[in-house]
Amino acid sequence: MQGFIEFLASLAPTSLIPVAVLLLALGSVAVAWPMVMAKGDRNEVKRRLKVDQSAVTAKPEPLQKKNTGVVREKAVKRAQEFYAKSDPENVARLRMKLIQAGYMEPRAVGTFFIIRFSALVGAAFGAFVLNQWMASAEATMASRWAFVILSGVAGYFLPGLVLTQKVREKMREYRNGFPDFMDLMIVCSDAGMSMEAGIERVSKELAKTYPALSQNLQLVSLELRAGRSLDDALKALAERLSLDEVRSFATLLQQSKELGTSLSGALRVFSDEMRHKRMSLAEEKAHALPAKMSIPVTVCILPVVLMIAVIPIIVKMTNGQFH
Numbered sequence: 001m002q003g004f005i006e007f008l009a010s011l012a013p014t015s016l017i018p019v020a021v022l023l024l025a026l027g028s029v030a031v032a033w034p035m036v037m038a039k040g041d042r043n044e045v046k047r048r049l050k051v052d053q054s055a056v057t058a059k060p061e062p063l064q065k066k067n068t069g070v071v072r073e074k075a076v077k078r079a080q081e082f083y084a085k086s087d088p089e090n091v092a093r094l095r096m097k098l099i100q101a102g103y104m105e106p107r108a109v110g111t112f113f114i115i116r117f118s119a120l121v122g123a124a125f126g127a128f129v130l131n132q133w134m135a136s137a138e139a140t141m142a143s144r145w146a147f148v149i150l151s152g153v154a155g156y157f158l159p160g161l162v163l164t165q166k167v168r169e170k171m172r173e174y175r176n177g178f179p180d181f182m183d184l185m186i187v188c189s190d191a192g193m194s195m196e197a198g199i200e201r202v203s204k205e206l207a208k209t210y211p212a213l214s215q216n217l218q219l220v221s222l223e224l225r226a227g228r229s230l231d232d233a234l235k236a237l238a239e240r241l242s243l244d245e246v247r248s249f250a251t252l253l254q255q256s257k258e259l260g261t262s263l264s265g266a267l268r269v270f271s272d273e274m275r276h277k278r279m280s281l282a283e284e285k286a287h288a289l290p291a292k293m294s295i296p297v298t299v300c301i302l303p304v305v306l307m308i309a310v311i312p313i314i315v316k317m318t319n320g321q322f323h
Contacts, residue, residue: 099240101166102212104219116159123155124148170212174241177210179278181217182249182271189264195253196224216240245274 188198203217234250
């Protein structure tokens with residue numbers, strides 16, 4: 001100890017400055033660390049108290065909004081039950097069409113009927129108001145009522161047309177995304193995954209690019225978890241998507257299972273066939289393009305060309321007659 005003190009005394013005062021700064025920094029950290037930790041604990045306690053207080057003092061849902069939701073649910077339920085009893089076949093077809101359009105809620109049929117009825121009443125009422133405001137004095141009562149009736153009929157059929165267009169858009173998405181689904185299934189099969197695990201994995205991978213197809217594949221995965229067989233789940237998928245490719249895919253898996261052939265090889269052959277079919281459809285559309293372009297060329301461009309060629313001759317002939 002005496003030697004250590006003599007060593008410190010022999011050092012120059014400037015050489016002790018870094019040591020003093022280091023000791024001061026360590027002491028400051030040692031003092032400040034418990035304070036920081038205690039502050040963090042207090043913040044956590046405050047956060048919990050704030051959450052608990054907000055949970056206790058949370059305002060209940062407005063009674064009017066709650067009553068509106070209850071009335072809407074009852075109206076949808078009554079409409080669905082009424083149409084299901086009156087025309088069950090039409091309701092079943094409409095239900096499948098709504099599923100193909102991406103509306104898988106159980107009350108989608110009742111909601112559609114209410115929307116169609118509302119569109120009918122709204123269009124007829126709007127036409128009646130327009131008749132009162134904008135109709136001329138010469139318009140007869142029969143023409144006014146005919147306009148109201150035609151507007152109501154148009155409003156009645158408008159939701160069906162929108163639904164049909166929605167189904168076409170979904171069908172286009174399904175048809176464009178199914179080849180990618182097959183390619184990913186081949187990758188999963190080569191990696192040693194089962195068909196059930198591959199479908200679940202691919203459904204997650206396609207969630208951003210093809211959300212509707214991913215939703216249907218997730219439904220297939222849930223059906224398989226619930227104990228449904230793979231063949232039945234794929235047949236139900238084919239009905240929901242209404243694609244021949246899905247039906248062929250289900251038949252391929254069934255035959256591969258019955259014959260004991262390689263699943264990876266069967267998927268690869270089917271994927272090549274689908275890619276070839278996709279290319280054939282693209283070539284067919286490309287070959288049909290000249291025939292489709294002939295109509296706008298004949299209607300829009302040819303009259304202009306004829307006018308450019310004929311009008312100068314007509315002008316010269318007219319000037320020659322006047323001179």
